[in-house]
Structure formats: C-alpha cells, structure tokens
Amino acid sequence: MDLPVAPTPLTWLPRRRWTLAAVALAAAALTAAIWLWGTPSGARLRYLAADTIITTQHREWAKAVIGERALRERIAAYERRFDDMGRETLQPVRPPLAAIAAPAPETAPLFRVEDIAGEGWSGKLLVVSDPRTIRIGVPGVAGRGEKVSRMMLRLGAEAGVNGGGFADPNWTGNGFKPTGLVLSGGKVFYSDAAPEEEIDVVGFTEQGSIIAGKYTLKDILRMGVKEAVSFRPRLIVNGKGLVKSDDDGWGFAPRTAVAQTADGTVLFAVIDGRQTHSVGATLYDVQQLFLDRGAVVAANLDGGASTVLVTRDAETGFRIENKPATTEGERYLPTAFLVFRQPALARIGNVWEGLDMDKFDPAKW
Incomplete structure (x- = not known):
C-alpha cells in the first residue's frame, strides 16, 4: 500500500495566501462597516453618497446606504429647505x-x-x-x-x-x-x-x-x-x-x-x-x-x-x-x-x- 506523501511547504503556500487574503478582506470590510455606521465622518460619507444617488433615476437605491425611513426624511428635508431658500426677499x-x-x-x-x-x-x-x-x-x-x-x-x-x-x-x-x-x-x-x-x-x-x-x-x-x-x-x-x-x-x-x-x-x-x-x-x-x-x-x-x-x-x-x-x-x-x-x-x-x-x-x- 502506498503511503500518503507529506505536503511540502510549497504545496500549502497558495492555500495559506488565499486564507490570509480572505481574513484581511473580512477585517477590512468589518472596519469599514464600523466606520461608516459608527462614526460621524462615516455617516457624513453615507449621506453624501445617498444624496448623489437621489439625483439619479435610481433614487430607491439610496435605501441600501441610509435606509428607507432616512431616505424619505432626507428628501422631505431638502424640499423644506428649498422652499425656505426661495422666500427670502430678493433685491x-x-x-x-x-x-x-x-x-x-x-x-x-x-x-x-x-x-x-x-x-x-x-x-x-x-x-x-x-x-x-x-x-x-x-x-x-x-x-x-x-x-x-x-x-x-x-x-x-x-x-x-x-x-x-x-x-x-x-x-x-x-x-x-x-x-x-x-x-x-x-x-x-x-x-x-x-x-x-x-x-x-x-x-x-x-x-x-x-x-x-x-x-x-x-x-x-x-x-x-x-x-x-x-x-x-x-x-x-x-x-x-x-x-x-x-x-x-x-x-x-x-x-x-x-x-x-x-x-x-x-x-x-x-x-x-x-x-x-x-x-x-x-x-x-x-x-x-x-x-x-x-x-x-x-x-x-x-x-x-x-x-x-x-x-x-x-x-x-x-x-x-x-x-x-x-x-x-x-x-x-x-x-x-x-x-x-x-x-x-x-x-x-x-x-x-x-x-x-x-x-x-x-x-x-
């Protein structure tokens, strides 16, 4: 009966690299999520991205960035602000x-x-x-x-x-x-x-x-x-x-x-x-x-x-x-x-x- 051949370090190297890359990617994604949803600067970026999406034909996609309720509130807030901006007396x-x-x-x-x-x-x-x-x-x-x-x-x-x-x-x-x-x-x-x-x-x-x-x-x-x-x-x-x-x-x-x-x-x-x-x-x-x-x-x-x-x-x-x-x-x-x-x-x-x-x-x- 043939005995199994022990893998050499070279055989394991690609698998180790993929594993390390996957771990690093998951860590980066987790860090980004914490920053986007847990910090003021991250929230500012999310709302800026949502505003950009709102100006396109794919307005509903902004829900994935800030949520459906926040999207409705954001649009309503802009409408109120634009109304106010139109009423100041113009010389x-x-x-x-x-x-x-x-x-x-x-x-x-x-x-x-x-x-x-x-x-x-x-x-x-x-x-x-x-x-x-x-x-x-x-x-x-x-x-x-x-x-x-x-x-x-x-x-x-x-x-x-x-x-x-x-x-x-x-x-x-x-x-x-x-x-x-x-x-x-x-x-x-x-x-x-x-x-x-x-x-x-x-x-x-x-x-x-x-x-x-x-x-x-x-x-x-x-x-x-x-x-x-x-x-x-x-x-x-x-x-x-x-x-x-x-x-x-x-x-x-x-x-x-x-x-x-x-x-x-x-x-x-x-x-x-x-x-x-x-x-x-x-x-x-x-x-x-x-x-x-x-x-x-x-x-x-x-x-x-x-x-x-x-x-x-x-x-x-x-x-x-x-x-x-x-x-x-x-x-x-x-x-x-x-x-x-x-x-x-x-x-x-x-x-x-x-x-x-x-x-x-x-x-x-």
Whole structure:
C-alpha cells in the first residue's frame, strides 16, 4: 500500500495566501462597516453618497446606504429647505443699461465660454454681458421636446443652455410637458399653477434683472418678468450664499445654474458629471463658483442628463461645449435659455397653445 506523501511547504503556500487574503478582506470590510455606521465622518460619507444617488433615476437605491425611513426624511428635508431658500426677499440687480444700450455690432462677441473646474468636477461657464439678449426657446413641434442644438439653429440663436424642469417619468420622458411656468417674450406659454399659487421661477425682466425664487403668476407679471422657467433652489440672494456646506449640497451630479453680477453680466455654469473626467458638483460647489465671480443672485436649473451648453459653429452648425451625461449627447427638452444677436426678431411660438396637457402622456414618444 502506498503511503500518503507529506505536503511540502510549497504545496500549502497558495492555500495559506488565499486564507490570509480572505481574513484581511473580512477585517477590512468589518472596519469599514464600523466606520461608516459608527462614526460621524462615516455617516457624513453615507449621506453624501445617498444624496448623489437621489439625483439619479435610481433614487430607491439610496435605501441600501441610509435606509428607507432616512431616505424619505432626507428628501422631505431638502424640499423644506428649498422652499425656505426661495422666500427670502430678493433685491433685483439693476443692470447699468446705459452701458449696454446699443445692440452689439455684428462683429462683436455676444458671449464667451470659459473652462471651469474644481475638486472632482469640470465644465464650462457661459458669460453673457447683456442679459437682454437672452430669450426662452421652446420646441417647434407639439408632442415631444427638442434638443437645444436644434432649437438654437431653428430659431437663429448663437448659444443655448438647457432650462427648466419637465415631467420625466423614470427619467425617460419625451421632454414636452414642462413643470411650473414657461414665459417667453412677456407671454405666458405654459403654467400648471393657479394665479395665486407660489411657484419656483428663474428668469429675467425686460430691463435684464434676474428673478429667482417663489412667486405667484401675478407677482411675476407685475414685476415685468419677460423670460422665465421653473426650477430650484436659489443659491445666492443679495450676495449671500444660501447653501451652508457640501452636506446640504444635494450630492454630486451634473449641474446647470445661472447667476448675475452687479453690473448685469449673466453667468451660466454647465458642469459635467457621472463620468470619469468629472464626477459632478454639489450645489455648494456651484454657489461658491458664482460667489468667487462676484454673483449677487444665483439659481439652480435642470441638471443631470439635461445639462448641456451649445454654441454656433461656422463649419458644423453647432458645437456641444460640454460632455452631457447621456449616450445620446443631448436630451429632448421643453425649454432652453438662448442667446440672440437680435432677440426681438426671434419668432418663438407657443407650442402648447390649445393643447390639453392634463391628458398628455409625457412617457410616450
């Protein structure tokens, strides 16, 4: 009978290494769990991760990080905070119109595009010197939204940034049903609110003052608002930042936001996210970006996969300046802030006129 051969140390070595690796991995996992669920810094990281997940189409996944009850409480807390941020009395910017009274010559630039970046994020800044060159564009055909590039070319604009919110079931909406208000050329194109109901508004008066916050439709028309969409929250009011820290920054995400400095200059921040070159920015990041550039009023706009900046290109027709967080390059949207050389001549029609939007299905293409 053959006797068993005693294993050599070399035979046992791989097994020992796997055992040690498994023990080390289990110890690391246990340590991480204790830190994440048992320390203030770990809890901060979990809630920051949850906020980031909440801004995506997989909001429910945040339950695995903070629990279902905490998720509901977190979302409700943000809604209350955003409501509060929209109600502080706003002192509108008074642009020195005498300095920008004459239309820009055909050869003069209407805007400039700058690179911007921070810790973990990068994007573009659209700087518009005359706020009166900005109009709200809407789709040209009823039934679905329109890409900003197509909207810009069709209406003869020189640049465009995505605008307000819209009904977006499971993040697959057709982009045609706005939420809140759409105002273009001083005319109400769309409103799902009663005249006395407060809604979140971001827009410009005929004199070029930015308006942001919670107002009734009567307030908006009384203030002479000419171009507006709905989104929130406000980030800066009367030169004061409203987002206290990254902890209140709604996680990392692609962001679009707008601000105005004391001389009337308009700043559109378009920040990439959910990509290797740019994870995304918090609302606090955007706020600080604007404060560093002298903004006195600022507000958040629709972000995520909607975030896009488009400019006119002599050779290709248009150029997408940022890198949208979607494989399609651009989403179909209901509104955009467009920059025109002759804004008064832009033929922007009310595509929702006569439609019963209560019967419209925003999920059907």
